[in-house]
Amino acid sequence: MATTTMVELKPKDFKGKVDPDWCPGCGDFGLLNAVQKALAELGKKPHDVVCVSGIGCSSNFPGYLNAYGMHTLHGRALAVATGVKLANHDLTVLVTGGDGDGYGIGGNHFTHTARRNVDLTYLVMNNQIYGLTTGQVSPSSDIGMKTKSTPFGNIERPVHPTAAAIINGATFAARGFSGHGKHLVEIIKQAIEHKGFSHVDVFSPCVTFNHDNTYDFFRERVKQLEETGHDPSDWKSAVEKALMWGETIYTGVFYRNDEVPALHELEPILDEGGPVAHREPGLTKEQAQRVLKRMM
Amino acid sequence: MTARYDFAFAIGGAAGQGIATPGNILARIFVRRGLHLNAYNAYQSIIRGGHILLTVRVGEEPVLTHGDKIDLLVCLNQDTMTRHARHLAAGGHVIFNSDDVKPAEVAAGVEICGLPVKELTNDNRNKLVQNTVALGAMLNLMGAEFGVLEEALAQQFKNKGKEVIDENVGMARAGYEYAKAHFKPFHQALPKGKKPLAVWTGNEALAMGGAAAGVKFYCAYPMSPSTGVLHWMAKNARELGIMVRQIEDEVGVANVAIGAAHTGARSMCATSGGGFALMTEALGAASMMEVPVVFINVQRAGPSTGVPTKTEQGDLWQALGASQGDFERIIVAPKDALDAFKTLAELFNLVDHYQCPGILLSDLLISEGTFSVDPDEVDMHPKIDRGALILEGGGGGEYLRYLDTESGISPRAVPGVPGHVHVIATDEHDEEGILVSDEFTNPHKRRQMVEKRARKLNDFLKKVAAPKIEGPADADVTLVGWGSTAGVLKESVALLAERGVKANHLSVKWIKPLHADDIARALSKAKKVLVVENNHSGQFYRYLRSETGLSVAGHIRKYDGEPLQPHHMVNGVLDHLGAKKDVADGVYVPYQEVLV
Numbered sequence: 001m002a003t004t005t006m007v008e009l010k011p012k013d014f015k016g017k018v019d020p021d022w023c024p025g026c027g028d029f030g031l032l033n034a035v036q037k038a039l040a041e042l043g044k045k046p047h048d049v050v051c052v053s054g055i056g057c058s059s060n061f062p063g064y065l066n067a068y069g070m071h072t073l074h075g076r077a078l079a080v081a082t083g084v085k086l087a088n089h090d091l092t093v094l095v096t097g098g099d100g101d102g103y104g105i106g107g108n109h110f111t112h113t114a115r116r117n118v119d120l121t122y123l124v125m126n127n128q129i130y131g132l133t134t135g136q137v138s139p140s141s142d143i144g145m146k147t148k149s150t151p152f153g154n155i156e157r158p159v160h161p162t163a164a165a166i167i168n169g170a171t172f173a174a175r176g177f178s179g180h181g182k183h184l185v186e187i188i189k190q191a192i193e194h195k196g197f198s199h200v201d202v203f204s205p206c207v208t209f210n211h212d213n214t215y216d217f218f219r220e221r222v223k224q225l226e227e228t229g230h231d232p233s234d235w236k237s238a239v240e241k242a243l244m245w246g247e248t249i250y251t252g253v254f255y256r257n258d259e260v261p262a263l264h265e266l267e268p269i270l271d272e273g274g275p276v277a278h279r280e281p282g283l284t285k286e287q288a289q290r291v292l293k294r295m296m
Numbered sequence: 297m298t299a300r301y302d303f304a305f306a307i308g309g310a311a312g313q314g315i316a317t318p319g320n321i322l323a324r325i326f327v328r329r330g331l332h333l334n335a336y337n338a339y340q341s342i343i344r345g346g347h348i349l350l351t352v353r354v355g356e357e358p359v360l361t362h363g364d365k366i367d368l369l370v371c372l373n374q375d376t377m378t379r380h381a382r383h384l385a386a387g388g389h390v391i392f393n394s395d396d397v398k399p400a401e402v403a404a405g406v407e408i409c410g411l412p413v414k415e416l417t418n419d420n421r422n423k424l425v426q427n428t429v430a431l432g433a434m435l436n437l438m439g440a441e442f443g444v445l446e447e448a449l450a451q452q453f454k455n456k457g458k459e460v461i462d463e464n465v466g467m468a469r470a471g472y473e474y475a476k477a478h479f480k481p482f483h484q485a486l487p488k489g490k491k492p493l494a495v496w497t498g499n500e501a502l503a504m505g506g507a508a509a510g511v512k513f514y515c516a517y518p519m520s521p522s523t524g525v526l527h528w529m530a531k532n533a534r535e536l537g538i539m540v541r542q543i544e545d546e547v548g549v550a551n552v553a554i555g556a557a558h559t560g561a562r563s564m565c566a567t568s569g570g571g572f573a574l575m576t577e578a579l580g581a582a583s584m585m586e587v588p589v590v591f592i593n594v595q596r597a598g599p600s601t602g603v604p605t606k607t608e609q610g611d612l613w614q615a616l617g618a619s620q621g622d623f624e625r626i627i628v629a630p631k632d633a634l635d636a637f638k639t640l641a642e643l644f645n646l647v648d649h650y651q652c653p654g655i656l657l658s659d660l661l662i663s664e665g666t667f668s669v670d671p672d673e674v675d676m677h678p679k680i681d682r683g684a685l686i687l688e689g690g691g692g693g694e695y696l697r698y699l700d701t702e703s704g705i706s707p708r709a710v711p712g713v714p715g716h717v718h719v720i721a722t723d724e725h726d727e728e729g730i731l732v733s734d735e736f737t738n739p740h741k742r743r744q745m746v747e748k749r750a751r752k753l754n755d756f757l758k759k760v761a762a763p764k765i766e767g768p769a770d771a772d773v774t775l776v777g778w779g780s781t782a783g784v785l786k787e788s789v790a791l792l793a794e795r796g797v798k799a800n801h802l803s804v805k806w807i808k809p810l811h812a813d814d815i816a817r818a819l820s821k822a823k824k825v826l827v828v829e830n831n832h833s834g835q836f837y838r839y840l841r842s843e844t845g846l847s848v849a850g851h852i853r854k855y856d857g858e859p860l861q862p863h864h865m866v867n868g869v870l871d872h873l874g875a876k877k878d879v880a881d882g883v884y885v886p887y888q889e890v891l892v
Contacts, residue, residue, distance in 0.1 A: 016719075017719075017728060017730055018730055018735075021734060021735040045714075046717050047689070047711075047712060047713060047714045047715070047716070047717050048712060050559075050711045051719075052555070055722075060731075060734070062719045063719050063721070063729075063730065063731060066717060067717060068711035068712075068717055068718065068719070069718070069719030069720070070555070070558060070585070070719070070720050070721075071719060071720070071721035071722060071723060071731075072551070072554070072581060072585075072722055073551065073577055073578065073581050073722055076547065076548075076551040076578070079543070079547070079548040079551035079552045079555070080551045080552065080554055080555035080558075081555060082552050082555060083513070083515075083551070083552040083553060083554060083555025083556035083557070083558075083559070083563070084555040084556065084558065084559045084711065085555075086513065086539050086541065086552075086555075086556060087512075087513055087539070087555070087556040087557075087559035087560060087561040087563075088559045088560065088710075088711065088712055090712065091559070091711055091712055108544055108545060108548070109544070109548055111544075112543075112544040112548070267539065268534055269533065269534055269537050269538070269539060270539075273537065275712075276512045276513060276537075276539050276556075276561050277512070277556075277559050277560030277561040277710065277712075278560070278687070279512060279537065281509075281510025281511075281512060281562055281680050281682075282508065282509070282510045282677060282678075282680050283507060283508055283536060283676055283677065285677075287535065287536055288508070288676035288677065290535070291504060291507075291532070291536075291676065292494060292671050292674060292676065295494035295495055295496050295500075295669075295671070296327065296328065296492055296493070296494045296495075296671065
């Protein structure tokens with residue numbers, strides 16, 4: 001239940017038990033700092049937040065955040081997080097992971113969690129490589145990229161996560177860049193406050209294995225949508241801009257729609273009685289009698 | 297002294313001919329009359345066409361199997377007549393629409409009951425009217441009053457309006473009167489039982505068992521023969537306040553269930569072997585993270601897509617071995633529908649207590665069978681014990697989710713509880729939940745956590761009942777089985793006694809952990825042990841042997857997709873005890889006479 005925040009929390013109050021084991025310079029630090037700032041500025045309490053991840057460098061995220069966390073299975077974080085949110089819709093649910101985890105093995109859950117409009121915030125640290133397994137091509141790697149599994153150059157075209165999110169029904173689709181911390185904080189705050197499925201693809205350079213999509217690569221190309229007068233209610237324009245990957249790569253809020261009810265708002269059993277996890281388990285005498293009567 | 301009432305009818309036809317409805321109507325009539333029933337539906341993986349044979353056996357005491365005989369055969373098409381009419385014995389009846397179906401050759405003493413449906417229904421073109429006419433004739437031959445059918449039809453069609461009800465009652469009465477005028481009824485009239493009973497399928501029992509046990513979250517992916525659980529849950533969700541969701545695939549199902557369970561809701565999912573295969577990774581994850589979830593596998597004939605509408609007990613080793621590494625799991629195989637209902641309450645208390653996943657193995661025979669049940673035996677308010685669950689904040693000090701305790705069980709806080717923030721992980725972790733698998737591995741901590749988790753189930757065998765031999769202690773042969781064969785084992789013990797063979801049986805339900813010592817002790821006194829199961833490789837026998845070192849005298853294994861019938865068991869036991877004419881390498885495989 002929401003209570004008045006008596007003590008304002010600071011970003012450091014969201015610091016986890018251990019320090020990240022990411023390589024120095026890893027883009028993920030940028031998102032971690034931004035999330036800690038965003039949660040503090042939103043007045044969230046650690047025990048009301050659940051951070052769910054899969055497997056990968058960026059999926060170590062929950063261990064570095066002072067909040068309830070679930071470090072689960074490769075590609076399955078969105079499914080687990082859906083169960084969390086439906087069992088207790090009062091919780092603020094974040095999902096953190098990488099591009100391999102999210103757009104490869106996790107691709108199917110990405111599609112369905114978006115169309116269900118589950119109220120959670122999906123933060124993908126997209127470094128266009130598989131880092132923890134030491135440098136293979138990922139679903140978001142550019143065509144032609146040379147990696148350990150594509151030594152002669154990747155012959156496959158990449159996914160378009162932001163466009164896909166919008167097409168599949170995400171009601172908030174945005175991009176961020178680790179190198180633009182302040183911008184990232186604002187986007188994350190909007191994403192968390194949005195009631196519905198929020199997808200934020202974060203360019204998070206892998207300094208060890210991706211020598212193509214570096215900080216410089218993004219600094220030369222990234223342009224924030226907020227500076228262009230883009231209308232986030234215009235999904236066609238959003239998709240168009242999301243597909244652009246040349247001299248200009250947009251970040252910011254591409255699309256948002258606040259009119260679509262979140263999944264838990266459409267579930268009648270949640271109309272009253274609070275979260276399902278807090279309810280008295282078992283049946284009442286009346287319920288039991290009705291069930292038995294129908295069998296006779 | 298009249299013989300025990302034991303009557304079975306079978307309705308056969310193609311999918312789409314409406315076999316289920318008359319079956320349901322009669323089932324309701326029987327239980328309202330206080331009679332017990334056991335129904336087996338032999339069907340195919342097709343929506344229209346093919347062949348379905350629904351066999352319903354009725355008695356005054358609980359009916360353990362669908363039996364060995366058909367007393368009344370209703371042929372809704374020629375195919376049914378061709379396949380099954382010859383199996384009836386003297387005293388039996390064959391009902392059919394004489395406008396469309398020609399009678400086949402039957403044994404002496406079997407009455408051929410052709411119904412001129414067009415004439416009896418004023419030339420009604422609706423293809424289903426023959427079913428209604430047949431229902432009337434069936435009731436008459438069984439010696440029941442027409443009134444019970446009138447009442448049942450009114451209930452069946454109550455949403456379709458008075459005109460439809462009257463039309464159906466009229467056609468049923470025409471069939472009833474025609475049978476009365478032209479055919480001899482069965483020598484034993486349908487008796488009346490002591491008190492009204494209820495009727496359910498095994499899947500409904502599973503769903504109800506979960507609901508009664510406090511399940512608040514159910515998710516699934518449709519897969520035969522488990523889908524009935526999803527249907528019941530979905531239909532009753534809003535009334536009972538249960539969150540029900542259909543998920544995009546079984547991998548998703550298992551992981552969604554884990555998320556809900558970790559957050560504090562009792563969570564359950566049901567699937568079949570192929571879907572369970574997809575849940576494999578999540579099973580180990582649940583155990584590593586110490587999250588309680590119940591996975592139901594309704595086994596069907598495998599491997600791979602197998603025969604989706606046929607039964608088998610083929611997933612024992614899958615349940616035992618699913619997922620990588622050593623980890624704690626509870627596996628139970630209930631014996632029948634009522635047992636399945638009761639088991640869920642017990643299983644949920646166990647998985648909550650031990651904070652590990654539980655696997656309930658059902659099969660098509662239980663799950664899609666229709667059975668009578670005494671409503672007084674259906675305890676809808678079982679004891680619910682959540683174990684060491686922390687639902688509220690408070691308490692000082694540091695909270696360690698994976699605290700190493702003497703029992704191995706660590707008090708479990710759920711998200712939302714102040715003062716207990718922690719991260720759970722599928723990676724190896726220490727008491728705090730910090731990974732000891734990446735930056736700093738630590739062999740001592742690793743060993744400590746492995747032993748902590750393993751220790752949890754040390755007292756399990758004391759908490760659940762060991763299997764007991766049922767029947768005379770000095771039996772000449774002991775039949776050993778697991779799960780759904782309990783019914784046919786019990787019935788065949790009684791039939792063998794009538795043939796002068798003293799037998800007893802041991803039906804095992806709790807599979808893992810296994811009461812190995814109790815079983816070994818019980819079987820050490822047995823003169824001759826035969827292991828009975830519905831699979832080819834003798835999965836349960838191999839498991840028993842690996843846990844107890846026991847070797848046995850022989851086996852009865854049926855793996856053609858059809859269940860064991862009592863006569864299969866009797867023939868098998870007699871052959872094992874006698875000439876061993878059909879025993880090869882110690883295994884007797886019953887022959888399936890009824891082709892479905």
